[in-house]
Amino acid sequence: xxxxxxxxxxxxxxxxxxxxxxxxxxxxxxxxxxxxxxxxxxxxxxxxxxxxxxxxxxxxxxxxxxxxxxxxxxxxxxxxxxxxxxxxxxxxxxxxxxxxxxxxxxxxxxxxxx
Amino acid sequence: xxxxxxxxxxxxxxxxxxxxxxxxxxxxxxxxxxxxxxxxxxxxxxxxxxxxxxxxxxxxxxxxxxxxxxxxxxxxxxxxxxxxxxxxxxxxxxxxxxxxxxxxxxxxxxxxxxxx
Numbered sequence: 001x002x003x004x005x006x007x008x009x010x011x012x013x014x015x016x017x018x019x020x021x022x023x024x025x026x027x028x029x030x031x032x033x034x035x036x037x038x039x040x041x042x043x044x045x046x047x048x049x050x051x052x053x054x055x056x057x058x059x060x061x062x063x064x065x066x067x068x069x070x071x072x073x074x075x076x077x078x079x080x081x082x083x084x085x086x087x088x089x090x091x092x093x094x095x096x097x098x099x100x101x102x103x104x105x106x107x108x109x110x111x112x113x114x
Numbered sequence: 115x116x117x118x119x120x121x122x123x124x125x126x127x128x129x130x131x132x133x134x135x136x137x138x139x140x141x142x143x144x145x146x147x148x149x150x151x152x153x154x155x156x157x158x159x160x161x162x163x164x165x166x167x168x169x170x171x172x173x174x175x176x177x178x179x180x181x182x183x184x185x186x187x188x189x190x191x192x193x194x195x196x197x198x199x200x201x202x203x204x205x206x207x208x209x210x211x212x213x214x215x216x217x218x219x220x221x222x223x224x225x226x227x228x229x230x
Contacts, residue, residue: 044223045221046221052216089154098212102159106156107154
């Protein structure tokens with residue numbers, strides 16, 4: 001069985017600073033994908049970034065990067081130069097190769113202060 | 115902007131009403147999903163359609179009835195709902211149901227449902 005753990009219920013960050021949102025996972029599958037989604041208060045679930053278990057390099061998408069440490073089973077999201085619009089709920093999720101379901105963590109609420 | 119569109123954005127319905135939520139995607143995806151999300155919780159999978167056929171029903175009560183008229187459209191018919199069914203309903207799509215681990219699921223903006 002797969003499990004995602006996000007240990008930070010809420011985080012604050014000062015505008016323009018970087019912030020790291022933690023995500024650890026548990027799976028016995030050798031091939032899997034890790035995803036981060038952002039959900040503002042409006043409700044839309046926005047796909048941010050993907051990391052494959054066999055990818056040698058950490059994924060990056062603009063201000064988002066994924067700090068993937070396979071041996072530690074962690075996939076932390078790093079947001080650089082935080083903006084007020086980054087205030088939202090962030091979900092870490094995973095899907096195994098050949099799997100038909102996305103397993104979500106409990107989420108982390110990020111608040112960016114001006 | 116999301117490529118998965120949902121209507122209506124907000125819906126208030128009585129417990130005896132019949133209503134429908136609609137979802138459309140134009141990404142050529144062959145898998146479409148309905149999720150239910152309560153406040154401050156992760157989404158919970160309800161139904162999955164693959165190639166217009168129902169592939170997964172997560173033991174959802176029959177008062178929720180999904181329909182996939184074609185590969186781009188997904189409906190969720192609602193009848194005799196309870197107040198505890200009030201939630202955000204998210205539609206999503208992906209290239210296919212079973213595939214590589216990187217088969218990303220893209221979500222719509224959601225429909226906020228309130229049952230009174």
